[in-house]
Amino acid sequence: MQDKSAWNWEPGKRVVLDTAKCKEGFEWLEELQASPDGEKCAAVVNLGELEFSVCVNGENWGNTYSRIWYPRFGPDGRLSALCSDGMEWTVAVDDEPWEEGHGYLFNTKFSRDGSVIAVALQDDMKYGMAKDGEAWENLFDNANNFALSPTGNATAAAVQVEPLDQADINKFQGGIFSVAVDGRAWDERFVNVWTPVFDPAGERVAAQVRKTLYDYTIAVDGKIWPGNYTCVWEPAFRPGGGIVAPVRSGGKWGLAEDDNLIWDAKYFQCWHQAFSADGKVAAAIVSPKYGKFTVAVDKAEWGLYFPVVVDLVLSACGSRAAALGKDEDEMWTIMVDGAAWPGRYARAWTPVFSPDARRVAAKVETNGKYTVLLDGRPFGQDFDQVWDPVFSPEGDKVLIRAVDNGQYCRIVALTSEF
Amino acid sequence: MGAVEYGIQNRKVDDIGLIQGAARLTPERIQKTIQKVLAGETGAKLKAYSEICVRCGLCAEACHFYMSHDGDPSYSPVGKVKQTMWVMLDKKGKVSPEFIYQAAQVAYTECNLCKRCVQYCPFGIDTAYIMLVVRRICHLLGVIPQYIQDTAHSHASTMNQMWVKDDEWIDALQWQEDEARDEIPNLRIPLEKEGAEIMYSVIGPEPKFRTQLIMQAAVLMNEAGMDWTMPATTGWDNSDMAMYTGDNEIMARLKRDHFECAQRLKVKRIVMGECGHAFRSIYDMGNRALAWRMHPVPVVHALEFYWELLRDGKLKVAKPFEKTVTLHDPCNVIRGRGLHEKAREVVRAFCPNFIEMIPNREHNYCCSAGGGVINCGPPFKNVRVQGNRVKAEQLKATGAEVCISPCHNCHGGLEDIIHGYKLGMELKFLIDIIYECMEKPNAAE
Ligand code: SF4
Ligand code: SF4
Numbered sequence: 001m002q003d004k005s006a007w008n009w010e011p012g013k014r015v016v017l018d019t020a021k022c023k024e025g026f027e028w029l030e031e032l033q034a035s036p037d038g039e040k041c042a043a044v045v046n047l048g049e050l051e052f053s054v055c056v057n058g059e060n061w062g063n064t065y066s067r068i069w070y071p072r073f074g075p076d077g078r079l080s081a082l083c084s085d086g087m088e089w090t091v092a093v094d095d096e097p098w099e100e101g102h103g104y105l106f107n108t109k110f111s112r113d114g115s116v117i118a119v120a121l122q123d124d125m126k127y128g129m130a131k132d133g134e135a136w137e138n139l140f141d142n143a144n145n146f147a148l149s150p151t152g153n154a155t156a157a158a159v160q161v162e163p164l165d166q167a168d169i170n171k172f173q174g175g176i177f178s179v180a181v182d183g184r185a186w187d188e189r190f191v192n193v194w195t196p197v198f199d200p201a202g203e204r205v206a207a208q209v210r211k212t213l214y215d216y217t218i219a220v221d222g223k224i225w226p227g228n229y230t231c232v233w234e235p236a237f238r239p240g241g242g243i244v245a246p247v248r249s250g251g252k253w254g255l256a257e258d259d260n261l262i263w264d265a266k267y268f269q270c271w272h273q274a275f276s277a278d279g280k281v282a283a284a285i286v287s288p289k290y291g292k293f294t295v296a297v298d299k300a301e302w303g304l305y306f307p308v309v310v311d312l313v314l315s316a317c318g319s320r321a322a323a324l325g326k327d328e329d330e331m332w333t334i335m336v337d338g339a340a341w342p343g344r345y346a347r348a349w350t351p352v353f354s355p356d357a358r359r360v361a362a363k364v365e366t367n368g369k370y371t372v373l374l375d376g377r378p379f380g381q382d383f384d385q386v387w388d389p390v391f392s393p394e395g396d397k398v399l400i401r402a403v404d405n406g407q408y409c410r411i412v413a414l415t416s417e418f
Numbered sequence: 419m420g421a422v423e424y425g426i427q428n429r430k431v432d433d434i435g436l437i438q439g440a441a442r443l444t445p446e447r448i449q450k451t452i453q454k455v456l457a458g459e460t461g462a463k464l465k466a467y468s469e470i471c472v473r474c475g476l477c478a479e480a481c482h483f484y485m486s487h488d489g490d491p492s493y494s495p496v497g498k499v500k501q502t503m504w505v506m507l508d509k510k511g512k513v514s515p516e517f518i519y520q521a522a523q524v525a526y527t528e529c530n531l532c533k534r535c536v537q538y539c540p541f542g543i544d545t546a547y548i549m550l551v552v553r554r555i556c557h558l559l560g561v562i563p564q565y566i567q568d569t570a571h572s573h574a575s576t577m578n579q580m581w582v583k584d585d586e587w588i589d590a591l592q593w594q595e596d597e598a599r600d601e602i603p604n605l606r607i608p609l610e611k612e613g614a615e616i617m618y619s620v621i622g623p624e625p626k627f628r629t630q631l632i633m634q635a636a637v638l639m640n641e642a643g644m645d646w647t648m649p650a651t652t653g654w655d656n657s658d659m660a661m662y663t664g665d666n667e668i669m670a671r672l673k674r675d676h677f678e679c680a681q682r683l684k685v686k687r688i689v690m691g692e693c694g695h696a697f698r699s700i701y702d703m704g705n706r707a708l709a710w711r712m713h714p715v716p717v718v719h720a721l722e723f724y725w726e727l728l729r730d731g732k733l734k735v736a737k738p739f740e741k742t743v744t745l746h747d748p749c750n751v752i753r754g755r756g757l758h759e760k761a762r763e764v765v766r767a768f769c770p771n772f773i774e775m776i777p778n779r780e781h782n783y784c785c786s787a788g789g790g791v792i793n794c795g796p797p798f799k800n801v802r803v804q805g806n807r808v809k810a811e812q813l814k815a816t817g818a819e820v821c822i823s824p825c826h827n828c829h830g831g832l833e834d835i836i837h838g839y840k841l842g843m844e845l846k847f848l849i850d851i852i853y854e855c856m857e858k859p860n861a862a863e
Contacts (some may be wrong), residue, residue, distance in 0.1 A: 027603075027604060046604075069592075070609070070610060070650065103585075104585040106588055106650060120584065127583065160575070166568075167568040167795075169434070169564055172568070177575065192575055213560065214558065231671075251458060268709035291711030293709075307711060308714040347613075
């Protein structure tokens with residue numbers, strides 16, 4: 001992660017790149033990507049038949065490829081992309097390709113600070129992962145549900161450990177799936193495995209498993225919870241606590257921690273559990289009445305119900321929560337601590353808390369134009385394109401990365417400008 | 419001569435899934451499972467249906483199986499219920515493994531869940547719903563035809579219908595993008611474009627066997643100037659055979675993946691290709707299993723999307739499609755969504771020589787592939803082809819050279835019928851004709 005205090009927080013607007021000019025030398029320019037600090041703007045560019053490069057602030061990478069896709073800035077500001085010369089694939093990071101090529105690479109993942117980059121890989125129809133250029137030693141007949149630990153020390157995936165002949169339903173039901181961590185599969189086999197997740201230290205892994213066609217539970221480092229559920233959703237490690245997963249029992253959903261119900265199974269839906277950094281506060285999106293969704297924080301439901309609720313986030317201290325609700329007219333509302341902001345929007349993006357949790361900002365769309373809201377109030381200008389807002393370390397300024405009339409610009413706005 | 423005895427017992431088909439599944443059953447497990455489903459998963463509806471049905475048989479002629487089997491009552495909708503659910507209810511679940519085998523064969527392979535019969539029953543009894551409850555019981559008992567069970571396994575393991583691996587999906591899109599560039603040099607299939615208006619979704623067989631449909635859709639999206647994307651993750655496949663095996667938990671998991679994929683990409687709506695059952699799963703069953711009363715991201719079926727593009731002048735006809743055509747109305751988007759007039763407006767815009775098949779619109783006969791029947795595989799191919807002689811007659815009577823079938827399952831089913839009854843008809847998706855005849859302003863000279 002970049003040290004945000006080192007970024008330029010001088011208030012004002014600066015044009016970083018005139019994309020209209022940028023387009024001139026190319027057949028086409030693909031979607032723009034903005035760096036976390038807003039100083040760079042990049043896109044894949046086509047230079048002619050089967051010749052692609054990445055243009056960063058108007059300068060092309062030195063290397064060209066016959067195909068480039070998924071250019072993304074990581075949290076540390078490095079730009080990676082998946083590149084092929086027509087034969088093999090590699091990951092290029094700031095124009096430096098990984099040494100070894102592979103049959104196919106996809107699903108780029110960054111560690112929390114961005115220092116580690118991992119991808120899913122296929123070589124000779126065998127599957128696994130590679131981290132900073134190093135591939136798993138063991139590859140599998142199939143792998144999916146890829147994960148990189150927050151610290152970047154380990155990778156994991158759901159893996160198929162035995163081949164399966166066409167329509168061999170018996171072998172399948174005997175269990176041919178497991179979890180592999182850094183390419184080493186657990187000894188245990190399951191009918192299905194989904195969403196392996198790491199603990200914050202990257203030392204333990206929990207996943208959803210289906211033991212038979214009908215019995216679901218959570219497996220932790222290969223050991224399953226003794227309880228059987230008719231369904232489960234992805235587990236999460238509660239900081240300083242156990243493993244928490246939504247479980248379905250008696251036709252309704254609740255939350256279980258280490259196989260014990262901590263939220264009664266009384267919801268029509270319960271998912272996307274989230275915790276404060278100290279693990280003391282737990283929240284989730286729940287549906288207490290059929291078709292009506294809300295957020296519950298430590299089991300207390302917000303009094304606001306929408307047909308759809310998404311993007312639940314907790315402030316680091318856990319004292320505040322925010323989420324998005326969508327109504328019957330397909331209009332979005334931003335909810336913070338159980339209260340709705342006044343506006344309704346064609347689209348809204350995940351709310352962002354300031355480091356001290358005092359303020360909340362979010363990107364929204366109205367009439368095809370985009371802007372940023374701060375505590376419900378819009379910035380004084382709207383744009384053709386906007387990225388998620390970023391708070392200064394003190395939370396007194398907001399970085400707005402936007403495209404205005406073809407110009408990519410970086411705006412440091414004071415909170416008084418909203 | 420004694421009376422002819424009709425019934426499923428006379429036409430049992432060997433299938434590993436059914437044979438092995440039934441062999442594992444005990445009467446106790448059967449009874450417990452049936453009672454659990456009846457008490458916990460069905461409500462007043464099922465009870466009311468069984469009480470109000472007066473056995474009048476008015477539903478019989480609605481069903482293509484009955485019509486194609488010279489009025490054999492065991493193929494009528496009420497006959498299917500009589501051989502399955504009524505017995506389970508009457509005997510309070512005390513039925514034999516052999517009974518479950520036969521009930522599974524009826525529910526999975528002799529009913530397409532097409533809901534045509536609902537319209538003919540004076541009480542609106544929904545036989546398709548009853549057959550789905552029978553399938554749910556059979557799923558929980560593990561008595562499911564092999565091939566559709568394998569498809570459900572694929573869904574659970576890869577989140578798509580055809581065991582397509584994550585990279586194969588992306589590779590297929592990139593390959594189709596290259597193919598399309600032969601004609602439209604600057605065409606793109608924008609992958610993972612967060613914030614696009616539209617996520618385009620398809621069904622599992624498209625990247626595997628029907629890649630040209632992806633290419634044609636990409637041309638349409640590009641030439642109509644749409645702001646669109648396709649995901650490079652799971653969630654791209656909108657199809658759902660778990661819905662048809664009775665594995666409601668996997669059905670829900672699939673739909674969650676699909677909708678959360680669209681939510682992650684922040685699109686305003688999902689446009690889906692020409693598939694009927696996937697529409698049912700997204701619009702009616704899968705979404706509701708997750709407690710969303712409606713779809714959490716609006717879903718627009720291809721037929722409606724084409725119509726919209728024509729209305730807005732974004733899709734224009736460059737030349738007429740001159741051959742005589744007829745249109746097959748797929749159950750799930752016609753009876754299920756009422757898209758029949760919109761479909762006709764699009765067909766008429768491109769095809770001056772359009773002949774209606776009779777009956778049509780919401781009264782059209784099913785293709786006999788739907789409801790997962792075609793996914794039950796080779797052992798049951800004859801069941802659906804012989805069970806749909808009326809469809810062959812209906813198609814033949816049009817005299818059309820081309821049959822348009824805007825649904826994947828219908829396509830597969832009609833292909834077998836056209837071939838099996840030697841109708842000599844061409845079969846097309848609507849996008850095949852649109853692609854051939856639309857204006858392409860960006861095409862290379
Ligand atoms: S196939 Fe269609 S008409 Fe026949 S019983 Fe099933 S739902 Fe009714
Ligand atoms: S038409 Fe309705 S009432 Fe008559 S037999 Fe069929 S389902 Fe029963």
